Amino acid sequence: MMRDERLWMALGWIVLALAPWWLPWLGGYSALGTKVLVYGLGVMALNLLLGFAGGLSFGHAAYFGLGAYGAGMTLKYLAPSTPLALLAGTVVGGLAATAFGPLVMRRRGIYFAMITIAIGQLLYFVAVRWNEFTGGEDGLAGFSRQPLHFGGWVLDIRDENKYYYVVLVCFTVAAWIMRGVLRSPLGHTWVAIRENRRRAEFLGVRADLYIWAAFAISGTFMALAGALNALLFNFTSPQDLHWILSGDFVIMIVLGGMRNFWGPLLGALIYIVAQDYLSSVTDNWMTFIGLLFMVIVLAFPRGILGLLRRRGKAAA
Amino acid sequence: MSLLRLDRVSRHFGKLQAVQDVSFEMNEGELRAIIGPNGAGKTTFFNLITGFVPPTSGDVWFAGESIRDKAVVYRVKKGIVRTFQITEVFPDLSVYENVRFGVETAAGVNGRPWLPRAKRLELARRTDELIEVVGLAAKADRVVSELAHGDQRVVEIAIALTMNPRLLLLDEPTAGMGDAETDHMVDLIRRLHSERKLSILFIEHDMSIVFGIAQKITVLDHGRLLAEGTAAEVSVDPQVRAAYLGEEAKA
Ligand SMILES: Nc1ncnc2c1ncn2[C@@H]1O[C@H](COP(=O)(O)OP(=O)(O)OP(=O)(O)O)[C@@H](O)[C@H]1O
Ligand SMILES: [Mg+2]
Numbered sequence: 001m002m003r004d005e006r007l008w009m010a011l012g013w014i015v016l017a018l019a020p021w022w023l024p025w026l027g028g029y030s031a032l033g034t035k036v037l038v039y040g041l042g043v044m045a046l047n048l049l050l051g052f053a054g055g056l057s058f059g060h061a062a063y064f065g066l067g068a069y070g071a072g073m074t075l076k077y078l079a080p081s082t083p084l085a086l087l088a089g090t091v092v093g094g095l096a097a098t099a100f101g102p103l104v105m106r107r108r109g110i111y112f113a114m115i116t117i118a119i120g121q122l123l124y125f126v127a128v129r130w131n132e133f134t135g136g137e138d139g140l141a142g143f144s145r146q147p148l149h150f151g152g153w154v155l156d157i158r159d160e161n162k163y164y165y166v167v168l169v170c171f172t173v174a175a176w177i178m179r180g181v182l183r184s185p186l187g188h189t190w191v192a193i194r195e196n197r198r199r200a201e202f203l204g205v206r207a208d209l210y211i212w213a214a215f216a217i218s219g220t221f222m223a224l225a226g227a228l229n230a231l232l233f234n235f236t237s238p239q240d241l242h243w244i245l246s247g248d249f250v251i252m253i254v255l256g257g258m259r260n261f262w263g264p265l266l267g268a269l270i271y272i273v274a275q276d277y278l279s280s281v282t283d284n285w286m287t288f289i290g291l292l293f294m295v296i297v298l299a300f301p302r303g304i305l306g307l308l309r310r311r312g313k314a315a316a
Numbered sequence: 317m318s319l320l321r322l323d324r325v326s327r328h329f330g331k332l333q334a335v336q337d338v339s340f341e342m343n344e345g346e347l348r349a350i351i352g353p354n355g356a357g358k359t360t361f362f363n364l365i366t367g368f369v370p371p372t373s374g375d376v377w378f379a380g381e382s383i384r385d386k387a388v389v390y391r392v393k394k395g396i397v398r399t400f401q402i403t404e405v406f407p408d409l410s411v412y413e414n415v416r417f418g419v420e421t422a423a424g425v426n427g428r429p430w431l432p433r434a435k436r437l438e439l440a441r442r443t444d445e446l447i448e449v450v451g452l453a454a455k456a457d458r459v460v461s462e463l464a465h466g467d468q469r470v471v472e473i474a475i476a477l478t479m480n481p482r483l484l485l486l487d488e489p490t491a492g493m494g495d496a497e498t499d500h501m502v503d504l505i506r507r508l509h510s511e512r513k514l515s516i517l518f519i520e521h522d523m524s525i526v527f528g529i530a531q532k533i534t535v536l537d538h539g540r541l542l543a544e545g546t547a548a549e550v551s552v553d554p555q556v557r558a559a560y561l562g563e564e565a566k567a
Contacts, residue, residue: 181429185420189427192417195406202404203421203479204389210427 012262016168020161030164031232032276036269037164037171038229043252043264045221048178050250051258052187053214054194055104056113058246059120062100063219065241066093067226069127069134072236075143082146082157086170086227093223094216096123101212101219108197117243124241139237140230167228174221179261181217190214251289255296257303266305317380319344319515320365320483325374326539327360334360336539337374342517344482347509349530350519353559357539358519359401362485365517366398367391379482395482399472399489401519407461411452414460414471416443418478442478449512450474450504466497470504477508484508486518490525498522502529527551535559 015022019033042064049055071089078084104115127134134140145163148155157163181187192200193207201207230236239245248271256267271289278285300307322340326333335357342348350358363369364376367388376384383391406414419442420426425435447456450470455463460471469489476484489505490498506529508514520526526533527547535542535550537559543550550556 184429184431185425186427186429188413188417188420191409191413192406195408196404199404199406199475200417200421202388202392203418203475204392205421205426213427 013172020164028273028276030160032272034160034164034167034232035229036265036272037167038225038232039249039252039272040265040268041171041174041228042222042225043249043256043268044175044178044261045218045225046249047253047258047261047264048182048190048221049214049218050253051260051263052182052194053190053211054197055211055214055218056109057104057116057215057218058113058250059116059118059243060219060222060249061241061243061245062116062120062123063093063097063222064226064229064245064249065123065127065236065238066096067223067228068230068236068240069140070223071227072140072143072230073133075146075231076140080146082148082166082231085145085231086224089227089230090220090224093226094220097219097223098212098216101215104215105208105212117246120241120243120246124238124243127238127241135237137238139235139239141235144234145231163232167232170224170228174224178217178221182261186210186213251293254303255293257300257306259302260305263303263305267303270304317344318342318377319346319379320517321377322364323375323377325364325371325376327357327364327369328372333539335364335371335536338536338539338541340534340541342483342515344515345509345513346515346517347505347529347531348517349526349533350517350536351521351523351526351533352536352542356536358536359487360539361536362398362487362517362519365391365485366396392479395480396485397476397479397481397483398485399469399476399487401487401491403465403468403472405460405468405471405475408459410457410459411447411463411471411474412443412456415446415474415478416440418475419443419446422478422480446474446477449477449508451500464497466493466500469493469501473504473508481514483515483517486516488519488521490520490522498525505529 016037020030023030023033046057046060049057067089069089070092071085074085074088100119103119104112107115128137145157148157148166155162157166189200189205189210193205193210197207226240229240252267252271253264254267255270256265257263274289274292275285278288296304318341320340320342322338325335325338327335338361350361352358360369364371367383367386371384375382378391378394378396383394406417416439419439423439425431447453450473452467452470452474455467460468463471473486473489486505490501493501502525505516505518509516530547532544532546533550534544535556542559543553543556545553
């Protein structure tokens with residue numbers, strides 16, 4: 001089992017590392033691959049909270065957007081440094097998630113969801129109204145990712161292929177950390193709380209504090225994704241904070257399968273590739289995504305990866 | 317010295333007197349049954365011991381300390397651990413994962429995002445050991461919700477054992493079980509008592525089990541302590557007979 005998973009991970013990683021070579025072959029382009037990784041990272045971060053700890057956040061775009069604005073504003077107003085921008089975006093989003101955590105940590109189910117949406121919409125309106133600083137409705141432009149300096153050596157990541165590798169490295173490190181945490185006692189505690197919060201509390205577990213931790217960690221990695229996204233397009237807008245994007249994240253997770261660590265990545269891949277392809281064919285692409293979503297929810301409630309897993313088990 | 321002592325404890329719910337003026341004492345190493353008709357106050361009695369509900373009046377002592385005002389979690393740490401009348405497990409997780417969570421909680425490492433290898437192995441060993449004790453080794457990787465009801469109740473006991481109980485409280489451990497499952501459970505209770513030297517207090521409706529394994533029996537009825545003694549004493553007690561016969565006559 002364990003060795004099987006390692007093998008798959010190694011294979012998957014090789015496929016990802018070679019993406020700039022094979023993507024054009026399939027009619028793709030490396031920025032599309034970058035976007036899949038960025039969103040994949042974001043939804044894996046959200047799924048740590050949603051799928052593993054059972055916290056139904058429907059407002060996680062808040063932290064994606066904060067990461068994006070944090071990174072963009074750092075480049076625009078503070079210093080022309082890519083690492084600093086990524087760090088600033090991640091820290092801003094992570095701190096916000098940590099600060100908002102206590103508002104949600106005792107809520108359950110739908111109440112949890114409603115408060116997370118409300119927080120997200122609050123930030124959305126701040127971004128829209130605070131014109132002179134955020135660019136308002138038009139979004140924040142006028143910044144661009146800067147070459148990386150390693151001592152005397154310069155890596156010009158303004159090139160799309162090179163930026164893809166920056167994102168791949170961030171994705172790999174973040175995924176490795178999240179996977180490690182989910183396999184630690186902390187991760188076991190989240191799952192236990194999801195399964196039976198009362199029972200866990202009777203054993204002496206302060207469930208609210210652990211949900212808070214999940215919220216903060218999840219928000220931090222989501223913010224990293226947002227920062228990477230802002231630097232991918234050298235642009236961000238209030239749409240990156242909006243509840244519609246939060247909903248898209250949840251759709252990606254459900255598509256791929258939320259009981260599996262890698263499921264959301266698969267969901268992001270399907271969603272973004274379908275969006276990229278369908279939106280070039282029809283304006284009604286969202287209808288098709290909606291249909292696909294319904295088919296998957298009805299036919300495979302555990303998501304696509306959940307289904308593949310089942311098949312694998314049955315065959316074994 | 318007594319391990320657990322209740323001093324004229326009462327608990328009312330509005331006008332309803334769920335437990336009334338009950339004094340109770342239990343020694344270390346004892347295997348004791350609580351019996352009584354439906355609604356007699358047995359589960360409430362457990363709730364008073366474990367801290368799930370505070371008493372309206374009276375005092376509760378455990379190992380020489382008044383725990384009347386202590387929270388559930390404090391009592392768990394002191395060794396008062398219970399199972400529930402309705403099974404409480406982590407349904408979508410495997411037997412192993414259920415028990416491991418208890419072991420990690422008892423070790424106080426819940427919040428750790430990382431464990432050194434030695435610690436991890438130690439906790440894994442402890443998990444395996446407890447699964448072995450309750451006889452579920454062959455089913456360790458099975459998802460609990462897919463197990464038979466009897467096995468799920470055994471998982472619950474395994475989780476309770478992870479907390480290193482001094483006093484184990486079992487609320488109707490054999491309820492809803494078939495004969496084979498019941499035998500397995502009775503055997504487990506007996507072994508936990510004799511081999512692991514646990515003090516056990518259990519609520520049970522099945523008289524053959526009660527008379528078969530309990531060293532001493534406490535009878536509750538309408539919230540009052542009706543009788544107490546060995547199987548032989550209790551079974552001939554006229555008040556007990558009346559309570560149970562009355563119950564049967566009504567039914
Ligand atoms: N939290 C509560 N609020 C109100 N009434 C309660 C509460 N808990 C118990 N009761 C009432 O107290 C009485 C005793 O209940 P308890 O559950 O202790 O009985 P029991 O002996 O365990 O019965 P059974 O054999 O059916 O499990 C019942 O009438 C019950 O309805
Ligand atoms: Mg009861």
